[in-house]
Each structure stands twice: as C-alpha cells, then as structure tokens.
Amino acid sequence: MGTTLALHSPLAPTSHHFSSSFSLRNGRRLLRNVSIQSYIWTSKLQAQPGLLSDGFSLKERATSSGVAVKCAQEKAAATVSRPAFTQEEFEAFLVNLQSSICDEAATADGSGKMFGFDKWQRGADPSNGYGITRVLEGGDLLEKAAANVSIVRGSLSEARAKAMSARGRGVEAGASYFAGALSLVFHPRNPYVPTFRSDIRYFVVEGSQGWFGGGADLTPCYLFEEDARSFHAFYKSICDKYSPSLYEESKAACDAYFYIPARKEHRGTGGIFFDDLETFQKDSDQTANGGASEEPDTDAVFAFVRDVAQGFMPSYLPLANRRRTIAHGEAERQWQLLRRGRYLEFNLLYDRGVKFGLDGGRIESIMVSAPPLVAWKYDVAPEPGSREAELVKILQNPRSWT
Template sequence: MSDPFDARKARASAWFRDLRDQIVAAFEALEDSQIEGPFAGLPAGRFEVTETKRASDDGSDAGGGLMSVMRGGRVFEKVGVNVSTVYGQLGAQAQKAMAARGVPGMEQDPRFWASGISLVAHMQNPHTPAVHMNTRMFWTPHAWWFGGGSDLNPCIEYDEDTAHFHAVQKAHLDPHGPGLYPDLKAWADEYFFIPHRGRARGVGGIFMDDRNSGDWDADFALTQDIGRAFLPAFLPVTEKRRNMPWTEADKDAQLIHRGLYAEYNLVYDRGTKFGLATGHDANAVLMSLPPLAKWV
C-alpha cells in the first residue's frame, strides 16, 4: 500500500531540485559577468556535480542527492548547492534528538524521509557577503514539518545591503501573514547566534523549523516563497559589491569572519549534526565550510 504522503513528498523533492537548478544557472551567469580587479583573469567558475549517497546500516537503498560545488571562480571562491532526498530508519542517537524536539512515535516506528536544498557561498571579494540558504521537508509516520531560511554573513557590513536583504524576505513572507516576517526574523537572530562568542554570525535573515500548521499546502507554499526570495535578495548585493577595490586588511577580516562561520556550523548547526548522525555523505554535509579561514 502506498503512503498517502507519497505525492506530497514527490512535489517537495521536485521543488527543491528545481530551485537548485535556478540557483546554479544564476550563479554561473554571475561568473560570466564583467569582473574587475585581481580576479578578472580567472576563468569563469563552473559547478562540479557529484552524486551523493546516504549510507544505510544494511546496505539497502537509503537515498542521496546531488552535490554541486564551484571553487576558485571569479566571484565565488567556494559555493555549494546541494539537494538530497534520503530515507530509512533513524539510529538511536537521531531518534533521541528527534524525541527531544517533541517528535512523537520515535520508539515505536523510527522510519523517516527528508528532502531539501542547502546552499552556502563564500566570496572572492571581501566586500561581497557570504550567504546561506536552505529549505527542507521532514516526514515520519507520526509527524511532518518544514524548515529553513536564509541569512547574510558579511565581513564588512553595509546597512543598505542588510536593508535590501531583509526587505526582499519580508515582501515574500507578508502574503502568508503580517506577523510571519517579524517572527522568522527573530528566530533567525536567535538561531544564528554564537553563544561562546557572544555575537551573531552575520546580519540575520529568516529562519523556521518544525513548521506544521496542520495545512500542508500552506506550509509548502511558504517554504517555496522562502526559496524564491533568495536570488532577488542576494544577487543585487553581489552585483553591487563584486568589483569594489579591497585591501589586504579587508581580506584578513574576511578570513577571520570565516573562522566564526566555521565555528558555528561545526558546533551548533542542526543540519550538520543531523547529516553526520544519519550517515549522509560527509563531504556534502561539510560543504558549508570555507576554503580558507583564520583565527586570531
């Protein structure tokens, strides 16, 4: 007997793949644009695409996805855009984590299905901000939910860039309810905070997790609009900053800020912890780490 959620799973998985294709095309087009300064002589970057597999304990099919990574481009020093659809049974550690979050029925039936897109971009020019985006759907026999968001991570902050990024997010969220943007902005401010440093890792954005209003279609539409907001929020900022002159002090500030980003992703990020705990391809899970970083 087929799962009544099968059609919904297929819709969500197809959407994440389509969003991935849009973003990859837009980023490669940006690499083809006019570049000035020390990176102008580099060839335009292109994504290298690798299939990923989730490792199951018994060797059975457990899903996988695509890892798309561009390195050493003219605009992007390293950017990864990953999609995956994985399934199987959660191990004891993951079951415990899910139960702690209030997911029911983990002891009785630890099956799961998860699909999503995850993106992290680290830029060549220190004036161009790093960025993160992900959206995902998670299902168990007893529960389902959506999660994700995006946040901007500049090492050199510009108020107008922050205002633009947030304004686009708000415009995409407002049709889903006037109180949603303030709530998801506050959630991002809390989630992307680094306690051991006493500061945020960037200038925020939007974030949600465990989203289940009881209306799957409404929650899926919201998740799609979070994804649709990404390119119009990020591309204009990148286009504005990619050709700005920079100094070695600027580059040093960028490397130090990347160290902050790495600390957060390795210590606190839920997606990193879940991916490693459930046996997904480690290179894909750790795609978010910068190519170079520095600590003082």
C-alpha cells in the same frame, strides 16, 4: 549551514499524510523520475562534455528527453486533478531549483567556471536515498559556492529521535522517516560581499505530520546597512503574504539560532529562519518554530517555502553585484578570513544540520559548506571606530532592519 544538511542544514513515505489517489501518486512519480533523470543527464553533460559516446548528439538527446518529459506530463495530467502536496513533488522541486540556481550563479560569477556535478547514493540500498552535490570553486565573484540536494529515507536512530523529541516531536527510535533538503552556501571572493546561506527542507516521520524548515541569511565582513535592509525587506514581503507575524518571528528565530555563545556574538546580520512549520495562523499566535494550534496545511506552507526558495538568487545577487568591485587590500582579506573562522566555529559547534548529517551522513557533502580559507589569531580586537568594530557591535546587539 545546516547542510548536506550542513546548513540546516539534510525517511519511508507514509500514505496517510496525503489525500491523493493511487493514480495521482503514480502519475506524479512518473513525471518526477523523468524530470530528475533528464536534469541529471544534462548536468553531467555540462560538467563532462565527452559523455556522448553512443552516437547521439546533444540536440538529439535533448529532443528525446523533451519528448519523454512531455509524454510524462500528459500522462500525469490525465490522472492528476488539483493535486495535494507529495514527497515526489518536493523532491522534483528541489532538483529542478538546484539546476536553475547553479546556472544563474555561474553566469553571475562571470569566470567561466561551472558547478561540478556529483550524484551519490546513500548506502548500498538505493531506497535509502541519494544526494546531488554541486560546487563551484575559484570563481571571480564566488571563491567557493555549494548547492546541495539530499533525499534521505531511513529509520530514526536513538540520538535523532531523542533530539527531535526534545524539540516537541513525539517520535520513537526506529520509526521510518523521509527528509528532503536543498541548501546553499556562497562564500564570495571580495571581503565587501557578504556570505549567503539558505535552505529549505521537509521532514516527515511515519505516524506523524510532516513539517517544513528553511531560511536565508547574510554573514557580512563589512556592514552596509542598505544591503541588510533590502535583504530583510525582500523576505518580509514574502512572509507578509502568509501571516502578519511570520517575518518578525522568523527574524527573531534567525537571530537566536545563528548565535555563538562562546563568542557572545551572532554570526551575521540575519534574515529569516523557520522550523517545524506545519500551518499558518492569521494572528500573533503563529510562531516560526511550530506551535500553531490549527490543523496542518501542507499545501499552504509548501507555497510559502516555494516562494522563499525562488527568492534566494533575487535576494542576494543584486547586492553581491553592488559590492564585488570595491577595492580592498590585505588587511580586509585578513579580516574576512577571521570572520570566516567564526562561520566555521558555528557550523562545527552548534549547527543542528551538521549534527544531523554527521550521524551517518556523507562527510564531503556536510563539510562542503565550509569556507575555502579561514584564519584564527589570538585575542583579536578591531580598532575602535573602525568599520570592523562597527560590524562587531551589530553582531553583539542585533537590530531591526525593516
């Protein structure tokens, strides 16, 4: 989950991380601000159609917004040539992708329910950042779905600095940082449809090189091997474009991260997970959790992160639609609630994103990734030879899916 950074979970910008000129930064910042404000206005109208109280029609408002965006694009184009990665670019990408994912997921749900829109500010000072929390509840396909963006700027607390240093990051308490993240958690209604979790994030600390993280994984209640294979093959095809060893290492990192030691089982059938990613190597030395010896290549890694994020819906919705109409009864529902209990156990006990968010984060946005209903029963063991037992066997002994 790390999220709002509850999934994995979500910082003052430092100019030495980027080779762009002053005009490049300002051009892209102008475009970013107009695009984000246009998106926020449109999303609010979708959630609250009565907002148009100033006499403007929706068409007029959209036209006005479109003209503003076009002007910003033209101004940015005049000052930007072959731009390098910027924090502003990443922020705009997160907000725009969140919007398109919510639209696509709501359409797939088919209930007519829409994702709500809750834009919040981090603290009293606007410069500390903001978040956009969007939630759909009570749908046909999606019993609960959350898509969260968080943009955070601040100073590292001692606890955060210590945790990051333990993972090989030489950072100090009090250093300025920027963190941007998009996280998704989809809890389906039908027990035969797996839960889907995914995120992308970027983190940079003043005086150090920024790094990316993210991933996508499935948590089924009932195992369909063809779904696991197609899901893993989807992300392997993306990873293989950037490094021949990236998928295997991201898959292994996913299995290792989403593990519940107290239960001696993994949370689901996995996917990919990467963190501290700065560059790619074309040999087997590349790791999914940093450790590359080459010079950082932010543009290349962002291209990979962008491909992963744009694959979230194509990797999940087809398999969800295949299983959403399978008949089920109370026994399957109770098993689903028990498995959701395991999901919540991991989030609360082990997820780094939750721990990060709880250190001064917004509790509603952190806990929004929790399942809508869960159950715990004492010493539950599935019937030998049952489909439930088949799943537990896989969770205790992860396997290759490609």
